[in-house]
Structure formats: structure tokens, C-alpha cells
Amino acid sequence: MDFRLPPESVELAEAVREYLAGTHGPDVLRRLDAGGNRDLRIWQGLVEMGLTGLLVPESEGGLGMTLLGGALIARECGRACLAEPLVDTALVAVPWLIARGETDDLAVIAAGEKLVALPHAVNPWVADGEGEELASVDPLRNLVAAPEDAGDDPLLLDLGALMSAAQLVGLAEAMLDQAVAYAQVREQFGHAIGGFQAIKHKLADVAVALEFVRPVLWRAAQAMDDGLTSAPLHVSHAKYAATDAAYLAAESAIQVHGAMGYTYEVDLHFWMKRAWALAGAWGDRNFHYHRIEDAALGGAHPLGPQHTFA
Amino acid sequence: MKLGFSDMEEAFRRECASWFEDQMSGEFADIRGIANLVDKPERRKAWERRLAEHRYSCIGWPIAWGGRDATLNEQVIFAEEYARAGAPNRLNHMGVELLGPTLLALGSSEQKARFLPAIAEGTAIWCQGYSEPGAGSDLAAIRTRARRDDGEWVIEGQKIWTSLAQFADMIFVLARTEDGTSGREGLSFLLVDLDQPGIEIRPIRQINGEAEFNEVFFDGARCPVENMVGAEGEGWTVSTTLLSFERGISTLGQQMQFRNELDAVIAAARRNGKTADPVFRQRLAEAEIGLRLMRYGALRMLADGKGGALAGAALTYKIQWASWRRALGELAMDVLGQEGEIAPADAEGWPLLTNLYLYSRADTIYGGTNQIQRNLIAERGLGLPREPRGNA
Known part of the structure; x- marks a missing residue:
């Protein structure tokens, strides 16, 4: 067993973190909120970083990374509160298309010239x-009503949930950072x-929650990369735990900011x-909670110490 | 102990319910059930005047000052029926529930005669000038200064988080009147007209997009020296008297609002089938238990209080309701699930439960954060040593 993250994925994630920290700060969020929501220049920067082709095979002009590597980048997108639909296109739609053998558009997607927004019956x-x-509660999120004939493909659901969980972890980490910074200067x-x-x-409670949610996320991504039958259980665990951590981080960060946090x-x-x-x-949260409940009590997944890491 | 209400009290309840229903289904139907504090201010001012015409603006006050000398039970009944009818949050809450009782307790007879009638008549709206950018949890760190000049106080400084200042006529201000003092010493409690050149009001936008609170800047603002309540330098005592009313009788109507909110969460769970889910059944039952616990607790505390102020044991009440409501907001979002993300684009504001989730984030902050409340409970209630502090 080796629970270390692949160094090349970690290095890329660190580069993305640095890039987004430098180009996608709060001033950008405010500019987007003031009008437009989307900015082609931001998108172009992501394309130039190669992020639209992260999971696209190298033969199609991409980087051919794993879902684990993709989840590391989705976390950075959450940390930067990135509004552009990078995760949905490059980290959810691409692996889904590959799994279905629909590879025609991959090169165009990698080149940043095509966005893919997939409906699912759960949304x-x-x-x-x-x-x-x-209208979303999130001013930087653009939603349209789902079509009535949206499918309910289970792989798509797991990919969407996994990458949402990764973003939630990054969001929670960013909120903790902001609260810590404020607590150091507010007297x-x-x-x-x-x-x-x-x-x-x-704040220490948030740090503990985050420390224990990250491995759950990596475990879920690896389970999907390995094609385990238990992967949906791991993904649900990750989404559930990441949601709780993000709620805790948000609530705690607002509280630490006092009335300022409510502005x-x-x-x-x-x-x-x-x-x-x-x-x-x-x-x-409830949907994934019940998937865990079903897995634990329904007999679909064997219990016992010999299965702990299965 | 005797629980329940007398025949006379039940008659008063019917009278309140019927009058509120008439108003809220008739002339004031347009402001019925408004969940926020800022919509339709002119109509809400009209509503304050209507309450006054019916002698319903300040029923707990003495008859001589426009009230009804209502008993505690009658005030409970009034607050319940007010909220049950969906009447809007009082624009003059600060005047009626906070400043009025404070003046009745500590004001001079001239001050009572000058300020109480306009509150009772609904023609003077008041707001509260306490917090400052550097004085939030540490309220005694106030730096706004007032100095005497030719029979007047001249005020320099800034207040913040001043709810509804943009609609108010008057503000009560805690200001430092003695040079070289710090902390609770050297503060005075002043009554100031907002309509003057030395005052500027700037709204602050909240996370829900509304602007309920404001910054208030004082740049040479003036009030007559006789507008000081209590003695010079004794402002802290006056302000704590006022705060005891903030956590008093006025909270009972709030519980009826909580009842409405919990009912809305339960209705949403019925609508989307979550009431069939044992997890949600348990969480909803816990919320119901929490509401009843608050209700009996508050009624018991009020029974020991005086003049609408909570007794000393009531230190615990604020953290209890604020934490309950914040958890209810989270439960509401779990009940709504994906639906909770959808917010309407129109100007009518966000749906009740969305607003509940957002607004309840602030409940554990304003009027003393949960952290400050715990310190008060531990230090004043349990007599534990005070937390180490700086120079303040």
C-alpha cells in the first residue's frame, strides 16, 4: 500500500495554485460579479496552462492525467473560487466521454474551443x-433548467460528485485561510x-476536519481510477465529508469575522x-448519506478487516 | 405556578388576533409577511402610526405615556398574535422596546415628556449607536467623542452596524465625554437628532444583498446637553440597562416567528418527501424540542424578571436561540437539497428558507457573539475568573 500522492500531480497542482493566486484574486471575483460572470481572458489563461486537456489522452493533445491528478486541480479551482466552467468540462465531461468511447471532440476540448455542460437527472x-x-445563490454561477430527458448515468454522477467534493475541500481550505488571516490582525x-x-x-476544529477529509477525497479518486466496484461508496463518502467540512469552514469563518463576515x-x-x-x-448531503447507508447495511460491499482497503 | 391564561386574557387574545387579521388582510396586506427589515419603509412607518392610533404601539408602557400598562401575560399574548398574523418586523423596535423602557427607568421627567410621546405615536423612529469599527465585542473600547460647547454636546466619530439608521429620525449614542478615560469609564449616553449636517449615513451591503445596517459618521453633530440620559460619565450603566431590555420581553414574539419558520421547514419536507426519511424525522423532531425548550425557558425567565427585562439567569437565552436558529437554517438547506441553491432573480427578495439560512448566520454574531455570550455565562454566571485582557 502506498497512500502518497504522485509527485508530478502535486507539482502541477502547486503551479496551478500559484497561477490562480496571481491572476484570480478577490478583485477578479468582484469584477465578474459586477458584470458578465465570465471572462474569455481567464479561460484563455487556463487553456494555455493546459488545464482543459488535463484528462485528455496525450494522443489527442492532452496531458493524459488520472482522476486523482484531476481532483488535485479541482481542489485548486475551489480554493481560487474559479467561476469558469473548467471542472465541468475538463474534469467531469472529458473522462465520461472517454469512458463511453466518444473521443471525437477531445482534441477540440483540449484546445479550449468547446465547453461541455452535461445534464444529469440528479441535478x-x-x-x-x-x-x-x-438564479443561483452563488452570483458567479450560471444555471439553466435541466432538460426533462436528462439521463441518470451512474458514472457521470460519480465523476460530478467527486469533482464537486474536491472543489468543496479547496473552498473550505480557502475560507479557513481567510479566517486565520483575519484573526491575526483584528484586535x-x-x-x-x-x-x-x-x-x-x-479554527482548530476546522483544521482537524479538513485534515481528515482530504484522504477520503484522494481515496475516492483512486478508487475511480482503479475502477473498483466500491468506487461509488468512496465517492459518496468524499462528497458527504467534504460538504460537512465546507459548511463547518464557512460557518466558522463568518463567525470569526464577526459582523464583517456578514457583509x-x-x-x-x-x-x-x-x-x-x-x-x-x-x-x-442526504443523497450521499443514503448511498453510504445502503452500502454499509445493504450487503453490497463486504465488511471486515480484510476489506478495509478494498 | 399557574400555566395557561385567564378568560380576560383569552378575550384580549381574540381582540388582538381579530384586529391584526383585519389590518393584515385589509389596508396593510402589502406588508404582511415581509421577512426582511428594509422593504417598504414608508408603509412600515404608516403601520407604526396605525398601531399607535389603536394604542397598540407600546402596550407594556404606562397608560400615561401612551401604553396600556399591559401585564407580562398580555405582552406575551400580544407578541404571539402579532407574529401569528404575519405583521412585519417593527421598524421602531429600538424606540419601543429599548429606548422607551430605558427612559422610563432612568430618564428625567423632561426627557420622558420630550421623547416618549413621539415613540408612542409612531412618529419618531430610533436607532442604536453602540458598535464602532474598533469596538465590537469589546464595546467599551468606544472612541466616538463628545465635548461640551455652548450648551450642546458636539460629537465626532463613527458608529457601525447601526440597523435601520437610514429610516430613523433619532439615534441614541454611547460616546466618550471625558478625556483620558478608557473602557467603561467616562462614557455618556446621548440622544441625537439624525437630521442635521454633521451626520452622514452610509448603508452596508449584506451577504444577502440587502442593506439593513449602516455606518453613521459624526462630524461636529450636535445635541443639547439636556439630551444626556443618566449622569455624565455613567453611560455604560445606562447602556447595560438598555441591553437587558434587548434580551427581554421582545424576544417572545420572535419565538412565534421561529414557529413559523420551523413550520415552513416541515412543510418543505412534506412537499419533497423528506418526512418519510428517518434522518429528517429525527432532525425535525429535535428542532421542535429545541423550540419548546426555548419557549418554556424564556417564559420562566421572564416570570422572574422586572419590567420586561430578563433576570440574571437569562444570560443563557441569546446563545440558545441564536444557535437553534442557525441550526434550523442548515436543516432547511438539507431539506431543500439541490433546490436550496436556486434563488429567484426578481426584486421580491429571496425565499423564506434561503433568507433564513443566510440571516441566521448573523444571529450568532449581533447583540453579542456566541463567544462573548459564553464568556458572560462563565464569568458573570459561574463566577469564573475574567479572561486576560489588554489595556482596555
């Missing part, structure tokens, strides 16, 4: 699709508030609303 909407527009009673146990314990002027709400939106995407 009442399609993100960045075409049709009747719906009350003559001290930085981060010095008070009421605040530091709250539109503080950046935090962009991350909080994205987490809120993704919590319901590709199967909500």
Missing part, C-alpha cells in the same frame, strides 16, 4: 448550459482575536456561496 439544473435561466480587548481560545479552538464587502461570501451551491450539486 434540477445544468451549470453553464443553454436554456431557461435560473479586541487589546489583543489579536486569534489569541482568544474561543476563536483559536474554533458583501468582505470577500468571504463568494466562497461561502460557492460551497453552498456545490453542497447540493451532483447529489446533496
Whole structure:
């Protein structure tokens, strides 16, 4: 057994983190919120990084990475609160098309010239699709009503849930970072508030939750890469745990910011609303909870120590 | 102990219910059930005046000042029926529930005569000038200054998180009136007219897009020296008296609103089939238990209180309801599932449960954060040593 992450995937994720930190800060979110929501220049930058072709085979002009490598990038998209539909196209639609043997569009997708927004029966909407527009609680998310004939392909559901979970982890990490930074500079009673146990314990609880959700996410991605029959169980666990961690991070970060955390002027709400939106995407908390319940109690997956890592 | 209400009280309940229903289904139907605090301010001002015409604006006040000298039970009944009818949140909550009782307790007879009638008549809307950018949880760190000049106080400084200031006529201000003081010493409690050149009000946009609270800037704003409540330098005592009313009788109507919100969550669960799910059945039952617990707790605490203020044991109430409601907001979003992400694009505002989820984020912050409440419970209630503090 080897639970280490592949170094080349980690290096790429770090490069993406650095790139997004430099080009996709809160000022960009505010500009997008003020009008437009989408910006071709941001998209072009992602294409130039090769991110649209992350999972596209090298023979089609992509990087041919694994889902685990893709999940590492989805986490960075969450951390940066990226609004462009990179995850849905490059990390959900591409592997789904490959699995179905529909490879005609892969080169065009890798070149950044085609977006794919896939409907699924579990979602009442399609993100960045075409049709009747719906308003999301997230001002940077563009939704349309789902078509009535949306399919319910299980692989698509798992891919969507896995990559949502990865984004939720990145969102939660970013909210914790913002709260920690604020707790270090905001002073009350003559001290930085981060010095008070009421605040530091709250943030420590978020750190603990995040530390234990990340391995669940990596486990789920690897299970999908390995094509395990238990992969849906692992994905549900990841989505459920990531949703809880993101809710905890959002609630704690707002609380630590005090009244400032409740304003539109503080950046935090962009991350909080994205987490809120993704919590319901590709199967909500309850949906995945019941998939775990069914797996644990329904006999579909063998229990016992010899199966722990299966 | 005697629970339940007398025949006379039940008659008062019918009278309230019938009058509210008439108003809310008739002339004031357009402001019925408004969930926020900022829509249709002119209509809400008209509603304040209508309440006054019926002597319903401040029923707990003495008859001489426009009230009904209502008993605790009558006030409970009034608050319940008010919320049950879906009447909008009071625009003059600060005047009626906070400043009025404070003036009745600590104001001079001149101050009562000057300020109480306009509150009772619904013609003077008040707001609260306490928090500052550097004085939130640490309220005593106030830096807004007032100095005497020719029979007036002249005020310099800034307040923040001032709810509804954009609709208010008057503000009560906690300001530092003594040079070289810090903390609770040297503060005074002043009553200030907002309609003057030395005051600027800037709304702050909240995460739900609305602007309920404001920054209020004082740049040479003035009020007569006789507008000081209590003695000079004794403002902290006045402000804590007022805060005891903030957590008092006015919270009972809020519980009826909580009842409405829980009912809406249950209705949503019925609609989408979640009531068949044992997980949700248990969580909804827990919310019901929590609501009843708050209700009996608050009624018991009020029974020991005086003049609508909660007794000392009531330190625990704020954290209890705020935490309950924040959890209800999360439960609401779990009940809605994917549906919870969809928000309407129109100007009518967000749906009740979406707004509940967002608004309840603030409940554990304003009026003393959960962290501050726990410190108060531990330090004042249990007598534990005070947390180490800085120079303040």
C-alpha cells in the first residue's frame, strides 16, 4: 500500500495554485460579479496552462492525467473560487466521454474551443448550459433548467460528485485561510482575536476536519481510477465529508469575522456561496448519506478487516 | 405556578388576533409577511402610526405615556398574535422596546415628556449607536467623542452596524465625554437628532444583498446637553440597562416567528418527501424540542424578571436561540437539497428558507457573539475568573 500522492500531480497542482493566486484574486471575483460572470481572458489563461486537456489522452493533445491528478486541480479551482466552467468540462465531461468511447471532440476540448455542460437527472439544473435561466445563490454561477430527458448515468454522477467534493475541500481550505488571516490582525480587548481560545479552538476544529477529509477525497479518486466496484461508496463518502467540512469552514469563518463576515464587502461570501451551491450539486448531503447507508447495511460491499482497503 | 391564561386574557387574545387579521388582510396586506427589515419603509412607518392610533404601539408602557400598562401575560399574548398574523418586523423596535423602557427607568421627567410621546405615536423612529469599527465585542473600547460647547454636546466619530439608521429620525449614542478615560469609564449616553449636517449615513451591503445596517459618521453633530440620559460619565450603566431590555420581553414574539419558520421547514419536507426519511424525522423532531425548550425557558425567565427585562439567569437565552436558529437554517438547506441553491432573480427578495439560512448566520454574531455570550455565562454566571485582557 502506498497512500502518497504522485509527485508530478502535486507539482502541477502547486503551479496551478500559484497561477490562480496571481491572476484570480478577490478583485477578479468582484469584477465578474459586477458584470458578465465570465471572462474569455481567464479561460484563455487556463487553456494555455493546459488545464482543459488535463484528462485528455496525450494522443489527442492532452496531458493524459488520472482522476486523482484531476481532483488535485479541482481542489485548486475551489480554493481560487474559479467561476469558469473548467471542472465541468475538463474534469467531469472529458473522462465520461472517454469512458463511453466518444473521443471525437477531445482534441477540440483540449484546445479550449468547446465547453461541455452535461445534464444529469440528479441535478434540477445544468451549470453553464443553454436554456431557461435560473438564479443561483452563488452570483458567479450560471444555471439553466435541466432538460426533462436528462439521463441518470451512474458514472457521470460519480465523476460530478467527486469533482464537486474536491472543489468543496479547496473552498473550505480557502475560507479557513481567510479566517486565520483575519484573526491575526483584528484586535479586541487589546489583543489579536486569534489569541482568544474561543476563536483559536474554533479554527482548530476546522483544521482537524479538513485534515481528515482530504484522504477520503484522494481515496475516492483512486478508487475511480482503479475502477473498483466500491468506487461509488468512496465517492459518496468524499462528497458527504467534504460538504460537512465546507459548511463547518464557512460557518466558522463568518463567525470569526464577526459582523464583517456578514457583509458583501468582505470577500468571504463568494466562497461561502460557492460551497453552498456545490453542497447540493451532483447529489446533496442526504443523497450521499443514503448511498453510504445502503452500502454499509445493504450487503453490497463486504465488511471486515480484510476489506478495509478494498 | 399557574400555566395557561385567564378568560380576560383569552378575550384580549381574540381582540388582538381579530384586529391584526383585519389590518393584515385589509389596508396593510402589502406588508404582511415581509421577512426582511428594509422593504417598504414608508408603509412600515404608516403601520407604526396605525398601531399607535389603536394604542397598540407600546402596550407594556404606562397608560400615561401612551401604553396600556399591559401585564407580562398580555405582552406575551400580544407578541404571539402579532407574529401569528404575519405583521412585519417593527421598524421602531429600538424606540419601543429599548429606548422607551430605558427612559422610563432612568430618564428625567423632561426627557420622558420630550421623547416618549413621539415613540408612542409612531412618529419618531430610533436607532442604536453602540458598535464602532474598533469596538465590537469589546464595546467599551468606544472612541466616538463628545465635548461640551455652548450648551450642546458636539460629537465626532463613527458608529457601525447601526440597523435601520437610514429610516430613523433619532439615534441614541454611547460616546466618550471625558478625556483620558478608557473602557467603561467616562462614557455618556446621548440622544441625537439624525437630521442635521454633521451626520452622514452610509448603508452596508449584506451577504444577502440587502442593506439593513449602516455606518453613521459624526462630524461636529450636535445635541443639547439636556439630551444626556443618566449622569455624565455613567453611560455604560445606562447602556447595560438598555441591553437587558434587548434580551427581554421582545424576544417572545420572535419565538412565534421561529414557529413559523420551523413550520415552513416541515412543510418543505412534506412537499419533497423528506418526512418519510428517518434522518429528517429525527432532525425535525429535535428542532421542535429545541423550540419548546426555548419557549418554556424564556417564559420562566421572564416570570422572574422586572419590567420586561430578563433576570440574571437569562444570560443563557441569546446563545440558545441564536444557535437553534442557525441550526434550523442548515436543516432547511438539507431539506431543500439541490433546490436550496436556486434563488429567484426578481426584486421580491429571496425565499423564506434561503433568507433564513443566510440571516441566521448573523444571529450568532449581533447583540453579542456566541463567544462573548459564553464568556458572560462563565464569568458573570459561574463566577469564573475574567479572561486576560489588554489595556482596555
